[in-house]
Amino acid sequence: xxKLTEEEFNQVFKDKLSHFEDEAPASGWDNLTExxxxxxxxxxxxxxxxxxSLLLLLLAGATYxxxxxxxxxxxxxxxxxxSIVTLDTQVGYTHQQSVDPEQDDCLPNDCATEEQVLNxxxxxxxxxxxxxxxxxxxxxxxxxxxxxxxxxxxxxxxxRLNVEDGAITGNGGDASYLKNRSNETKxxxxxxxxxxxxxxxxLGNQEGVFAPPWLAAMDxxxxxxxxxxxxxxxxxxxxxxxxxQPGIKPEKEKKDLQAQFFTDFMAFATYNRxxxxxxxDIFIRELNTNTFSGQRLGYKLSGGIELPHSKRFTTYYGxxxxxxxxxxxxxxxxxxxxxxNIVVEDNQVILEPVLTEQFGEVRQGINSLGLQIGAKYRLYxxxxxxxxxxxxxxxxxxxxxxxxxxxxDFITNNQVFINAAYRMEYDLNRNLIFKLQxxxxxxxxxxxxxxxxxxxxxxxxxxxxxxxxxxx
Amino acid sequence: MLTDKELVKECQRNxxxxxRQLYEKYKGRLIGLCLxxxxxxxxxxxxxxxxFIKIYREIxxxxxxxxLYSWLRSVTISTAINHYHKNxxxxxxxxxxxFEESNNDYDRIFSDLNAKELLALVQALPDGYRxxxxxxxxDGYKHKEIAEMLDISENxxxxxxxxxKRQLKKILExxxxxxxxxxx
Numbered sequence: 044x045x046k047l048t049e050e051e052f053n054q055v056f057k058d059k060l061s062h063f064e065d066e067a068p069a070s071g072w073d074n075l076t077e078x079x080x081x082x083x084x085x086x087x088x089x090x091x092x093x094x095x096s097l098l099l100l101l102l103a104g105a106t107y108x109x110x111x112x113x114x115x116x117x118x119x120x121x122x123x124x125x126s127i128v129t130l131d132t133q134v135g136y137t138h139q140q141s142v143d144p145e146q147d148d149c150l151p152n153d154c155a156t157e158e159q160v161l162n163x164x165x166x167x168x169x170x171x172x173x174x175x176x177x178x179x180x181x182x183x184x185x186x187x188x189x190x191x192x193x194x195x196x197x198x199x200x201x202x203r204l205n206v207e208d209g210a211i212t213g214n215g216g217d218a219s220y221l222k223n224r225s226n227e228t229k230x231x232x233x234x235x236x237x238x239x240x241x242x243x244x245x246l247g248n249q250e251g252v253f254a255p256p257w258l259a260a261m262d263x264x265x266x267x268x269x270x271x272x273x274x275x276x277x278x279x280x281x282x283x284x285x286x287x288q289p290g291i292k293p294e295k296e297k298k299d300l301q302a303q304f305f306t307d308f309m310a311f312a313t314y315n316r317x318x319x320x321x322x323x324d325i326f327i328r329e330l331n332t333n334t335f336s337g338q339r340l341g342y343k344l345s346g347g348i349e350l351p352h353s354k355r356f357t358t359y360y361g362x363x364x365x366x367x368x369x370x371x372x373x374x375x376x377x378x379x380x381x382x383x384n385i386v387v388e389d390n391q392v393i394l395e396p397v398l399t400e401q402f403g404e405v406r407q408g409i410n411s412l413g414l415q416i417g418a419k420y421r422l423y424x425x426x427x428x429x430x431x432x433x434x435x436x437x438x439x440x441x442x443x444x445x446x447x448x449x450x451x452d453f454i455t456n457n458q459v460f461i462n463a464a465y466r467m468e469y470d471l472n473r474n475l476i477f478k479l480q481x482x483x484x485x486x487x488x489x490x491x492x493x494x495x496x497x498x499x500x501x502x503x504x505x506x507x508x509x510x511x512x513x514x515x
Numbered sequence: 516m517l518t519d520k521e522l523v524k525e526c527q528r529n530x531x532x533x534x535r536q537l538y539e540k541y542k543g544r545l546i547g548l549c550l551x552x553x554x555x556x557x558x559x560x561x562x563x564x565x566x567f568i569k570i571y572r573e574i575x576x577x578x579x580x581x582x583l584y585s586w587l588r589s590v591t592i593s594t595a596i597n598h599y600h601k602n603x604x605x606x607x608x609x610x611x612x613x614f615e616e617s618n619n620d621y622d623r624i625f626s627d628l629n630a631k632e633l634l635a636l637v638q639a640l641p642d643g644y645r646x647x648x649x650x651x652x653x654d655g656y657k658h659k660e661i662a663e664m665l666d667i668s669e670n671x672x673x674x675x676x677x678x679x680k681r682q683l684k685k686i687l688e689x690x691x692x693x694x695x696x697x698x699x
Contacts, residue, residue, distance in 0.1 A: 052625075052680070053652045059630040060637070060653050064543035065550055068560045072538055075567050076531070425666045426600050 305359065306346040309507055313341070313367065341367025345415055355421040363436055365411045377401040411458065413438030419466060430466040432480065435459065435487070459487040464507065471510075480507035519583040526574045534571060541584065545591050551649050552595035554638050566594040592654065596664055599646050625692055636686055644679035651676050 068074075347361015378396035386393045417434025438458040464482035471477050517525065517536060525533030545566065549559035570590050577586060628636075637645055646665065650656040651672070656664070658672040665672070 063547035067542035
């Protein structure tokens, strides 16, 4: 006789219980067939419900897009027309200004560049008159003003002054601002300084607003409060590692890894960080973006496919439609038309525009469509499953409507977002999963045109919650 | 009589006769399995029923049919674990084990106990202990796998197993089986 070891103790249980059989419930089969039959009809009904919901969702989206597309088309020509930016301060105009040549160095008729002009100015040419002519029509605050102040740069970033008959015509602007420009032409009309050529903008044909064109795209998205219906095809399974004991072949894990389709609805709010572009010389004095205004609320519809690669790691790909409104208030300095201060420093003539403080605001609704690529990694949990979720979205603006203000200049066509979330999924029943997802997102690209005086980066902190519906 | 491979094929075509045959063929072993993971027959029957529903619904995804029972068993165990998770809040207390003491079998040794007696021992364990004991000792899972399945740490799994064995030994002592001996 000897005492059993632990292994032998285990073996006794294993030998006698691993193939233990007992009587099945008497009505077992009947109950099964009953439920299977009921389940089939229920499953079919569920599929119809989900498909119907998806169809309705798509129809609603299409209707919505159609509405805004039409709305935008009605306003679409505004890109090349007058501005509706609110200006609280009226700007005065001086259509022509002459400078006493006796007070300055004289310039010859045939000077072509500023450098030449200034060089000649230094050697004391006479009978030259610096004047600013206003010959073209532009608009400011919806008033027609006849004036032209053409302002251009050559490729060497030097201001070129057009000199005719001893006069410098139609030049002006912020010389220091122009210092870093190259390969672009700039003009000033109606006292407004145009700093870059935007998609629909004719150079020098804007509305006497100095700052707004570069407040572009102060949008972004932040899941702050999301709710709605998520649908996934296929059922979630409890995945079991296979035993390694002899005689039992482990099944390959991939058998349980099936693609799933999902749709998602999410409401969000956005915080945009807007700050002056340090790389540029700007006149923006103050920005008030009213970050948490209700006007910034929006929603996102997304759908796609989830591809599990292992028990824990899943990637997903889809499309997402984004709608949001944004409201930006700002204060800035505007250049008074045809009003310049001429400063001579180190034998150089510098024309400085006269500035006045202006205020404006923009409200607009924006629709964009994007690609979504993400991954979620299951950390732990079976009933309450926790994931780390990271995704990126590349969006392109479909259309927008300007509710108020010159919104067209606030749009950038491409937006890239990175979102990270701590995702929790909780089984409500066999078909429904509750999802809670605190998330943090930000724009990968600092939305800032080369010539923009503003740097804009959306930061999103939010709470996303929803329901996942599984189709069986 | 259809082979396992044919059974799976027919079940995948929703052939009810094949489904019935599958049920008849494996019902005994699967109810036995369910009984091991629960403390009473009623719960075992619930798991048994739920497991078969799952089996019929998921058999369409089964590609490799060489070891049908292995797959059936894993589905049933996963169902049992789900059941355990759902009910753990209400059942996971370590109460005093009531086990009828045997006055007559003083001379019996552990290895002579039959399957039903051993099953009764296992069923007498608290839920957490019982699940770990079944998974490790009888079904051959490793602690790492058990930890993953039950959402616990490996150390917890090991502790649960140790405690389960202590409980079993305690019960055995209660049955006057104080020596776990066998004849050489």
